[in-house]
Amino acid sequence: MKNFEYFTPKNVEEACSLLDRYQEEAKIIAGGQSLLILMKNRLISPKYLIDIKGISQMDYIIFDKQEGLKVGALTTHRSIECSSLIQGNYPVLSEMETRLASIQIRNWGTVGGNLCHSEPAGDVAPVLIALKGKVRLRTKGEERIMLLEDFFKDYYESVLKPNELLVEIQVPKSDYPNGAAYAKLSLRENDMAIGGVAVVVEIDPPTGICRDTRIVMSAVGPTPIRAKKAEAEVIGRKKKDISPEAVAQSAKEEAQPISDSYASEDYKREMIGVLMKSVLNQAWNKAIGNRY
Numbered sequence: 001m002k003n004f005e006y007f008t009p010k011n012v013e014e015a016c017s018l019l020d021r022y023q024e025e026a027k028i029i030a031g032g033q034s035l036l037i038l039m040k041n042r043l044i045s046p047k048y049l050i051d052i053k054g055i056s057q058m059d060y061i062i063f064d065k066q067e068g069l070k071v072g073a074l075t076t077h078r079s080i081e082c083s084s085l086i087q088g089n090y091p092v093l094s095e096m097e098t099r100l101a102s103i104q105i106r107n108w109g110t111v112g113g114n115l116c117h118s119e120p121a122g123d124v125a126p127v128l129i130a131l132k133g134k135v136r137l138r139t140k141g142e143e144r145i146m147l148l149e150d151f152f153k154d155y156y157e158s159v160l161k162p163n164e165l166l167v168e169i170q171v172p173k174s175d176y177p178n179g180a181a182y183a184k185l186s187l188r189e190n191d192m193a194i195g196g197v198a199v200v201v202e203i204d205p206p207t208g209i210c211r212d213t214r215i216v217m218s219a220v221g222p223t224p225i226r227a228k229k230a231e232a233e234v235i236g237r238k239k240k241d242i243s244p245e246a247v248a249q250s251a252k253e254e255a256q257p258i259s260d261s262y263a264s265e266d267y268k269r270e271m272i273g274v275l276m277k278s279v280l281n282q283a284w285n286k287a288i289g290n291r292y
Contacts, residue, residue, distance in 0.1 A: 002045045008054060012138060015052050016165055020140040022048045023162040029053070030074055030113040033105060058112070058167055061085055068173040073112025073166045077124075081106060090171060092180035092198075096127045101190050112166045115151070118158045119192075121219035125152065126198040127182050128169065129224055130214045136168040137161075145170070149216075152223035176202040176211060179286025181279045184218070185271050187262065193219040194262050197251070197275040199283040201234070208238050208288055215247075215276070220268055221256035229254055230276065239284050247280060248273035 009015040019026060027046040029035050030053050038044045052058065058074040063085040071080065080086055081097035100106060100123045114124045115135065125148065133148040137160065148169075151158050160166065184196035196218035204211045213234045215227040229250040234242055257268035 001039050002042070004046055005048045007048065007050045009050060009052060011055060012057060012165065012167060013140075015050055015055065016138055016140045016163070018048070018050050019163045019165060022050075026050055026162075028116070028165065031076075031109040033109050034113065034117045034119070052165075053110075063089055065173060069169075069171040071111060071169045071171075073115075073168060074110050075112075077101075077106035077109050077111060077114070078103065080111060089173070090131065090180075092127055092131070092182055092200075096123050096182045096198075099123065099184065099186075099190055111169060115148070115169070116158060116160060116166055118152055118154075118156045118223070120152075120155060120222055120224065121192045121194075121196070122224075123182070123184065123193065123196065123218070126196055126216040126218040126224045127180075128171065129216045129226070130180065130182075130198040130200040131171045132200075132214065134170040134172075135166055136170065138165045138167045139163050143167075149224070149226060155222045174202055177205055177287055178202045179283045179288070181282035181286065183275055183279050183282075185275060195219050195255075195257070195268050195271045195275060197272065197279045199276075199279045201280070201283045201287045203287045210234050210237055210239075210242075210284075213283075215251065215280070217251060217255055217272055219257075220272055225254060225256065227251045227254045227276075234280070239288070242280075244277040244280065248276045251276045 026048040029049050029051045058072040060072040061083050062070045077097050081094050087094045129149045134145050136145050180200040182198040184193035198216045200214045202212040213231050215230050217225045230247045233247045252269045252273045255269050255272045257265045259265045
């Protein structure tokens with residue numbers, strides 16, 4: 001690594017002030033499990049490292065029946081996996097975390113760091129996007145809240161400004177019966193995804209008709225992809241009236257995979273279709289069971 005200057009701010013305000021001062025020359029480090037690899041390979045060489053791991057005000061899990069879930073950016077994957085609040089209200093998040101890397105990584109890695117790394121094969125982003133998640137971003141003098149699906153720009157690139165800090169993830173509470181599921185294809189149980197699918201289905205209780213669904217694919221494009229054509233095959237229908245093959249075909253057409261050392265483009269596209277049918281069925285059954 002090249003030499004760098006190292007800062008340990010005590011609070012969000014101090015971290016934002018340092019970012020405002022150094023901007024493009026600085027990098028935020030939380031867990032460091034992704035950043036240090038990039039630095040060791042000299043893909044990036046920041047002059048300043050701002051270590052926010054010790055800022056306790058960014059490590060929390062809060063749930064409110066009206067406002068939903070709020071998670072501090074420094075909350076670890078393991079905390080999300082084990083949280084009774086999340087298990088009781090957003091179980092898909094805890095379930096997803098059980099397959100994210102190893103328990104050692106989950107004990108140290110942070111959800112905010114994971115999102116800011118903008119890894120297109122990441123597990124966290126597709127699930128949060130399907131849940132209509134938002135992120136709260138802070139600078140020295142301002143803050144903004146945006147949908148997570150608008151946060152990602154390209155491979156390993158987000159819309160986060162050089163002087164901006166991700167401080168919180170927000171997930172609303174649904175007003176309708178809903179079910180959510182996530183699955184990924186990987187070479188080993190806890191490896192990065194070759195392809196992943198997250199689905200949330202909301203049901204109109206009197207009729208059993210799907211009033212809304214969000215389908216998000218990972219690892220088959222430069223960013224997580226909303227499969228909006230596939231969603232259109234589901235919304236406004238009862239489960240018995242949906243063609244799983246049509247949903248899967250739409251998702252395969254919307255995917256943008258590339259061949260790599262793990263699998264070919266054609267294989268990834270085909271597997272997205274297989275995952276889609278399975279995950280959609282799981283999400284729907286969680287929403288309505290066999291009532292309709």
